[in-house]
Amino acid sequence: MDAHSPSSSNESPWLPFESRRRARDEKREAVLRTAVALFLEQGYHRATLNDVAKRLNITKPALYNYFRGKDEILYECWSIGNELVDECIAETSAGGGSGLYKLRKLTVRYAELMTADYGKSLVRFDIRDLSEDNRKIVQTAKRRIDRAFRDYIAQGVADGSVKPCDPKLAAFAIAGSLNWIGHWFQPGGELSGRAVAEEFAIRLTEGIAKTTTQTTSTRKTTALEKADKPPRKGNASREETSEHHTRTAARAAGQSKRARSRLR
Amino acid sequence: MDAHSPSSSNESPWLPFESRRRARDEKREAVLRTAVALFLEQGYHRATLNDVAKRLNITKPALYNYFRGKDEILYECWSIGNELVDECIAETSAGGGSGLYKLRKLTVRYAELMTADYGKSLVRFDIRDLSEDNRKIVQTAKRRIDRAFRDYIAQGVADGSVKPCDPKLAAFAIAGSLNWIGHWFQPGGELSGRAVAEEFAIRLTEGIAKTTTQTTSTRKTTALEKADKPPRKGNASREETSEHHTRTAARAAGQSKRARSRLR
DNA sequence: ACTATTCATTACCCATGGGTAATATACGGG
DNA sequence: CCCGTATATTACCCATGGGTAATGAATAGT
Structure with missing residues (x-):
């Protein structure tokens, strides 16, 4: 599994440190994966830190090596989900296309996120369980997501791909359903997350689209095929912020910007 | 306020008893009104029974004269909301009309319910906070509501008022948004509950309706005007079950069927 | 080998809040 | 006038669970 055995004594003295740091991050993420699953299936207040720890084969105080407290774990779970949404929005905004095209693209991706744990955490967790600071961050982020939907709709109205409507209410209707x-x-149900996402993307946007899509429900193509401007696909401006851990003595410092690894 | 002063000694010995019972029910409902508001604004787990009592100018143990415990209060709040929904469904099913008409009727009413406290309790409260028995009741009721949406949609597909679609997914989409x-x-926002309800009823059904409604958003007529079969309005089969209180010695017996007064 | 750091454990603290017991007050009926 | 019922209060119990302190076992670095 690990490629760094401590056999060769010198040569690359960084690796042990790096591998330690990696191991630590992996454990941190394991805690979050377990926590988000448990919070979802039992609810935040019913799920205890003992439960989380037990499922990881450790004890409660061990969790405090990685997090300041229960609410921070909750926040970090939410934060991962939020990063995923931010990526969706960034990619959608970066790629071109009509307002309707972008709206559908975002709808599909967002819907699929909602079928996975970290995505669910965005809508199932209660903002009031967070600290004052984190709550403000979450509220701001929520507004940003809402803005994205509204902007795409408004853009679609402007470019003619979407029927005239109130972007605010339309966004509420679509995002609410998602x-x-x-x-x-x-x-594990009869429908996969992807299938639900595709179906919803069609259903939710056909009401306001100018170009009526055929909804025979037996179609097997993607939800985006009919959008009026498929963008050139390829390099989608992968901005890699390469945030580095400044881990010092302070145990479990507030590191709300975790290394952008392939979570989930 | 009360018309029953105890001046005249004999004549109508029932009234004092009746007025006591009425007073009791009013207090019970006052508790529920306060509780639902508090549970909504603070969340069930953060809101304590002391909070509820304090807002009513009483103390916590007084609540136990009317309810067995916190979870029962939660259930009763939910139950009132559920009764309101049931009335909507009953009236909608009783009145005639096409599937689309019924779907829109239910959508408008349901949406408006969602803007009021007892309606919100249907979707904001966590089923897992209830006792085993009550949880089953709630789950059954939720399925019944889902069934109503699906039935109307399927009916609409059958009678041609709704485009062919998967009733299950369409119902999920609509109900989710609501x-x-x-x-x-x-x-207190810029939109009244009624306005939101009307707008959503149009927006959510126009995607699957065969008869495309004009969505100019400047329209001021009701959401139902274009439906293809306005039913004869009038006596809508008011079944009054006239449930009676069997209040005996047992303090706060399980009286999940409260007197059907004008709640809210 | 020696030492410092990391990370986990056991044992504990204690605020919170649902629920109960004992008790006081009001009131209707005989 | 007294009693039973209903309803409220004060004072308490105690299980729960987040969080901490003291401590022990690995591991890296010199």
Whole structure:
């Protein structure tokens, strides 16, 4: 599994340190994966830190090596989900296309996020369980997501791909329906997350689209095929911020910007 | 306020008893009104029974004269909301009309419910906070609501008022959007509950309706005007079950069927 | 080998809050 | 006038669970 055995004594003295740091981050993420799953299946208040620890084969105080407290764990779970959404928005905004095209693209991706744990955490967790500071961050982020939907709709109205409507209410209607997926979707059902996402993307946007899509429900192509401007796909401006851990003595310092690894 | 002063000694010995019972029910409902408001604004777990009592100018143990415990209060709040929904469904099913008409009727009413406290309790409260028995009741009721949406859609597909689609997914999409209203709507905003309901009814059904409604958003007529079969309005089969209190010695017996007074 | 750091454990603290017991007050009926 | 019922209060119990202190076992670096 690990490629760094401590056999060769000198040569690359950084690796042990790096591998330690990596191991630590992996454990941190394991805590979050376990926590988000447990918070979702039992609810934040019913799930105890003992439960989380037990599922990881450790004890409660060990968790405090990685997090300041329960609410910080909650926040970090939410934060991962938020990063995933931010990526969706960034990619959608970066790629071109009509307002309708962007709206559908975001809808598909967002819907699929709602079928996975970290996505669900965005809509199932209660903002009031967070600290004052984190709560403000979350509120701001929520507004940003709402803005994305509204902007795409407004853009679609402007460029003619979307029927004239109130972007605010339309965004509420679409996002609400998507958010609700996070409440009812259970993996293992008859529908895969992807299938639900595709279906919802069509259903939710056909009402306001100028170009009426055929909804025969037996279609097997992607939800985006009919959008009026497929963008050139390829390099989508992968900005890699390469945030570095400044881990010093302070145990479990507030490191809300975790290394951008392939989570989930 | 009360018309029953104890001056005249005999004549109508029932009244004092009746008035006591009425007073009791009013207090019970006052508790529920306060509780639902508090549970919504603070969340069930953060809101304590002391908070509820304090807001009523009483103390915590006094609540136990009316309810067995916190979870029962939660259940009763939910139950009132559920009764309101049941009335909507009953009236909608009783009145005639096409599938689309019924779907829109239910959508409008349900949306408006979501803008009020007892309606919100249907979607904001966590089923896992209830006792085993009550949880089963709630789950059954939720399925019944879902069934209503699906039935109307399927009926619409059958009678040609709704485009062919998967009733299950369409119902999820519509109900999800409506349920989400209970999460974001705050009275006192720029939009009234009724306005939101009307707008959503149009927006959510126009995607699957065969008869495309004009969505100019400057329209001021009701959401139902274009439906293809306005039913004869009038006596809508008011079944009054006339449930009676069997209040005996047992303090706060399980009286999940409260007197059907004008709540809210 | 020696030492410092990391990370986990056991044992504990204690605020919170749902729920109960004992008790006081008001009131209707005989 | 007294009693039973209903309803409220004060004072308390105690299980729960987040969080901490003291401590022990690995491991890296010199």
